[in-house]
Amino acid sequence: MSETTTPSSTPTAVPVADSTKPLATEPKGKTGAARILTSRDAITIYVLLAFLMYAAIAIPRFASPVTTGFLLLDVIPVLLIAMPMTLIIVTGEIDLSVASIAGLTSALMGVLWAAGLDIWLVLALCLLAGIGAGMFNGFLIAVLGLPSLAVTIGTLALFRGLALVVIGDNAVANFPKPLTAFFTSKLGATGIPTVMIGVVLIMVFFGVLLHFTPFGRGLYAMGYSKEAANFVGIDVARSKFWLYVASGAVSALAGIYWTLRYTSARSDNASGLELAVIAAVLLGGVSIFGGKGTIPGVVAGVLLIGSLNYALRLGRVSDVVLITVTGLLLIFSVVAPSIGAAVREWRHARRVRQSFSRSTPAGSGRAPDGVQ
Amino acid sequence: MLSLTGAAKTFGPVVALADGTVEIRAGEIHALVGENGAGKSTLVKILAGLYHPDSGDFRLSGEPVHFRSVAESKAAGISVIYQEPTLFPDLTVAENIFIGRQPKGRSRLISRAEMRRQASELFGRLGVPIDPSRAAEGLSIADQQIIEIAKAISLDARVLVMDEPTAALSGVEVERLFAVARALRDKGTGILFISHRFDEVFDLCDRITVMRDGRYIATHRTAEVTVEKIVREMVGRDIGTLFPKAEADIGHTVLKVDGLSRSGVFRDISFDVRAGEIVALAGLVGAGRTEVARAVFGIDPYDSGQVSVEGKPLKARNPQAAIAAGLGFVPEDRRKQGLVMNLSVARNVTLTLRNKFVTAGLINGGKERAAAKEWSKRLQVKAGSQEHAVSTLSGGNQQKVVLAKWLATDPKLLIIDEPTRGIDVGTKSEVHRLISDLAGRGIAILMISSELPEVLGMADRVLVMREGRITAQLDRADADPESVMHAATSSTGVTE
Numbered sequence: 001m002s003e004t005t006t007p008s009s010t011p012t013a014v015p016v017a018d019s020t021k022p023l024a025t026e027p028k029g030k031t032g033a034a035r036i037l038t039s040r041d042a043i044t045i046y047v048l049l050a051f052l053m054y055a056a057i058a059i060p061r062f063a064s065p066v067t068t069g070f071l072l073l074d075v076i077p078v079l080l081i082a083m084p085m086t087l088i089i090v091t092g093e094i095d096l097s098v099a100s101i102a103g104l105t106s107a108l109m110g111v112l113w114a115a116g117l118d119i120w121l122v123l124a125l126c127l128l129a130g131i132g133a134g135m136f137n138g139f140l141i142a143v144l145g146l147p148s149l150a151v152t153i154g155t156l157a158l159f160r161g162l163a164l165v166v167i168g169d170n171a172v173a174n175f176p177k178p179l180t181a182f183f184t185s186k187l188g189a190t191g192i193p194t195v196m197i198g199v200v201l202i203m204v205f206f207g208v209l210l211h212f213t214p215f216g217r218g219l220y221a222m223g224y225s226k227e228a229a230n231f232v233g234i235d236v237a238r239s240k241f242w243l244y245v246a247s248g249a250v251s252a253l254a255g256i257y258w259t260l261r262y263t264s265a266r267s268d269n270a271s272g273l274e275l276a277v278i279a280a281v282l283l284g285g286v287s288i289f290g291g292k293g294t295i296p297g298v299v300a301g302v303l304l305i306g307s308l309n310y311a312l313r314l315g316r317v318s319d320v321v322l323i324t325v326t327g328l329l330l331i332f333s334v335v336a337p338s339i340g341a342a343v344r345e346w347r348h349a350r351r352v353r354q355s356f357s358r359s360t361p362a363g364s365g366r367a368p369d370g371v372q
Numbered sequence: 373m374l375s376l377t378g379a380a381k382t383f384g385p386v387v388a389l390a391d392g393t394v395e396i397r398a399g400e401i402h403a404l405v406g407e408n409g410a411g412k413s414t415l416v417k418i419l420a421g422l423y424h425p426d427s428g429d430f431r432l433s434g435e436p437v438h439f440r441s442v443a444e445s446k447a448a449g450i451s452v453i454y455q456e457p458t459l460f461p462d463l464t465v466a467e468n469i470f471i472g473r474q475p476k477g478r479s480r481l482i483s484r485a486e487m488r489r490q491a492s493e494l495f496g497r498l499g500v501p502i503d504p505s506r507a508a509e510g511l512s513i514a515d516q517q518i519i520e521i522a523k524a525i526s527l528d529a530r531v532l533v534m535d536e537p538t539a540a541l542s543g544v545e546v547e548r549l550f551a552v553a554r555a556l557r558d559k560g561t562g563i564l565f566i567s568h569r570f571d572e573v574f575d576l577c578d579r580i581t582v583m584r585d586g587r588y589i590a591t592h593r594t595a596e597v598t599v600e601k602i603v604r605e606m607v608g609r610d611i612g613t614l615f616p617k618a619e620a621d622i623g624h625t626v627l628k629v630d631g632l633s634r635s636g637v638f639r640d641i642s643f644d645v646r647a648g649e650i651v652a653l654a655g656l657v658g659a660g661r662t663e664v665a666r667a668v669f670g671i672d673p674y675d676s677g678q679v680s681v682e683g684k685p686l687k688a689r690n691p692q693a694a695i696a697a698g699l700g701f702v703p704e705d706r707r708k709q710g711l712v713m714n715l716s717v718a719r720n721v722t723l724t725l726r727n728k729f730v731t732a733g734l735i736n737g738g739k740e741r742a743a744a745k746e747w748s749k750r751l752q753v754k755a756g757s758q759e760h761a762v763s764t765l766s767g768g769n770q771q772k773v774v775l776a777k778w779l780a781t782d783p784k785l786l787i788i789d790e791p792t793r794g795i796d797v798g799t800k801s802e803v804h805r806l807i808s809d810l811a812g813r814g815i816a817i818l819m820i821s822s823e824l825p826e827v828l829g830m831a832d833r834v835l836v837m838r839e840g841r842i843t844a845q846l847d848r849a850d851a852d853p854e855s856v857m858h859a860a861t862s863s864t865g866v867t868e
Contacts, residue, residue, distance in 0.1 A: 208734065212734040212735050213730075213733060213734060213735060214726035214727050214730060214735060217719070217723065217726045217735065218726065220712075220715065220719075221712045221715065221723055224712040224713065224714050224715060225708060225709075225711075225712050225713070227708050227709050228708065228709055228710065228711060228712045229712070230671060230691060231671065231691065231701055231703055231709050231710065232691075232695075232723045232724045232777070233691045233692040233694070233695040233724070235692060291712075291714055291715075292714075
């Protein structure tokens with residue numbers, strides 16, 4: 001094993017290639033700080049901040065602890081599921097079955113509770129069910145190598161169907177009062193829901209996993225090129241499998257949250273939530289083609305959609321408009337980068353044409369090669 | 373017939389082409405040579421209508437043209453054959469040729485019979501037997517190129533551009549391609565031929581245009597110029613020996629492969645590689661060399677046999693175990709296998725090391741950047757910044773990044789598949805020197821190469837493969853072009 005020498009301090013000099021050829025002058029790229037401040041996810045964060053400021057000034061009753069409370073309570077399911085979804089989309093895959101897993105969990109929770117099981121046992125079994133559902137997805141996608149889009153469209157229907165089988169058209173509502181009260185309680189006068197502590201912990205977990213671990217590095221590499229990832233010893237199948245398991249587990253948590261927050265276990269809970277999650281993730285700057293995206297950007301994306309919806313609702317705008325706005329935002333977030341690139345290209349081309357029309361022989365921005 | 377003068381093209385701050393100038397006459401084969409990054413590919417993409425030049429004069433038969441798309445360029449009679457053709461694998465050969473303009477029958481529906489008839493006629497004209505109704509999937513790269521040429525002819529192409537068509541071809545296939553090219557020339561087609569192989573350029577072409585650093589340097593008649601002069605113009609300086617191989621002490625056995633077989637791919641492969649030794653796997657394309665290397669490294673499975681590193685058996689089908697045992701693999705296809713193209717130079721260099729900068733489970737960013745910088749500097753990777761995507765680098769620099777990535781793991785054995793494919797002369801000798809010095813430091817090297825001079829110049833031992841078997845094992849002293857080619861082709865001959 002080569003662990004003994006750190007690569008940066010290997011004493012033997014590596015053969016240095018012929019150095020008679022000078023380096024081309026460095027193209028003026030953006031420096032580290034500028035790159036971060038103008039990145040796609042930073043822009044989402046700016047838009048979020050700008051919108052919050054606007055809303056706080058322009059919309060009466062927006063800037064209040066009540067707003068904070070309801071807004072966060074509303075976005076928590078999306079926020080939760082968006083975390084593993086970000087990692088999955090970064091690898092170039094997708095999971096459409098998340099809302100159905102949440103619904104299945106909710107249905108299971110109602111039936112088990114109605115059957116008289118201890119509430120903590122019920123919660124544990126629900127979480128296991130979510131993990132099991134995730135393993136099923138993971139097995140089909142990672143082990144058998146089936147396309148995730150097809151598999152999770154299938155399990156989207158399958159898990160929702162199972163939810164209906166489990167609980168039928170019934171609803172279970174008599175969950176323990178202290179528990180349901182806890183799920184809507186706030187941290188003092190801030191208006192921040194107590195459960196946010198847990199949500200933040202999950203966010204930090206996924207953020208660290210994606211940005212600061214070798215596993216996370218591997219996900220970006222996989223998102224760009226599975227074959228190249230394979231050549232550097234990344235176990236593509238295993239990574240994918242665990243991502244779907246994580247997605248199943250977090251979806252189950254979202255299902256549990258949903259049930260307790262609305263004090264209602266039904267088979268159609270959280271239906272359609274997968275679209276809200278994917279919309280928020282893409283708005284947060286994650287590339288649907290894989291390989292790009294950050295957790296802070298996604299959090300901003302989720303909060304942006306959430307607060308926009310909330311503000312519109314405060315302004316008594318109907319749900320139809322809300323859905324339309326969400327759809328437009330999603331399309332805009334996917335289209336915006338291409339428009340940005342086109343504009344940059346056009347401006348650059350114009351500049352270059354001008355510099356060439358002045359017809360200086362070396363007016364190219366690149367130093368002429370030293371050896372002529 | 374076609375003339376491009378002073379064409380310029382920039383991408384962001386990078387000037388890809390400052391003065392693209394070339395003139396192709398009807399009925400000539402015109403070579404375009406230059407180092408990687410000299411702007412050849414950009415020039416080709418302008419001809420193809422893929423890029424619109426920022427400035428410059430582009431004329432076809434004297435008329436100025438401004439292509440906005442590939443379709444316009446094709447319609448004007450320019451066809452480009454790329455190194456790796458992009459056929460639709462599920463469609464038949466004939467369907468590929470007539471894609472988008474299928475001959476229609478009386479019922480306004482596609483007439484398959486007519487399509488097949490026209491395709492057969494095209495292949496007849498080219499003198500190449502390919503069945504038009506077979507699927508394109510599974511065709512060799514050589515055959516795929518022929519299909520692209522057939523497509524070009526069916527479009528009445530007046531100018532045919534071939535971008536490194538021979539890079540992936542074996543000797544016989546190259547000859548067949550040349551025969552087709554000469555036949556087309558004699559019928560008045562103008563051909564632009566881009567290659568890094570001088571023997572081919574001098575064998576085939578009538579005139580040679582040299583480019584360097586995005587600029588036109590000179591055009592010569594092939595008969596009036598020497599290889600040395602062209603090389604000088606390309607690099608702007610004299611280069612030393614093309615294939616330096618320093619003497620190295622040969623040590624203990626690092627890799628031992630014993631009776632490795634995979635049904636239908638390779639059979640009973642046994643060899644070893646010792647520390648400080650360069651062993652070359654020679655043979656024709658398709659002889660199973662890359663497949664053996666992939667199986668050794670654990671990318672592909674094998675049916676029987678054993679691989680061991682320094683006496684310890686290596687787990688099959690497990691690249692992680694191979695890397696842990698001290699193996700590195702520089703694959704043949706940089707873009708798809710060697711690099712994650714959109715990731716930064718730094719991230720690519722440290723991808724193999726991602727488990728080494730970990731403190732308490734987290735990556736230490738400072739250490740990571742320092743290591744990336746260190747290794748790119750040692751290998752003289754020419755990049756604007758460590759943070760730029762590797763896709764913005766030239767082929768030679770990309771190969772250096774791949775090498776840096778593996779050298780950083782401090783490997784015992786490096787498998788290098790086609791170390792200089794698609795790399796220009798100047799960088800080529802840099803890469804050769806690098807490999808030779810690595811061997812000098814005691815790293816065992818298994819090199820797969822289709823370039824005979826490279827094999828003969830670099831290797832201490834040459835293993836020749838043919839049709840999935842090792843047919844000869846030659847020491848440096850015994851290896852010469854004849855013995856290697858004999859073992860690579862030998863009695864059963866080459867199948868087309």
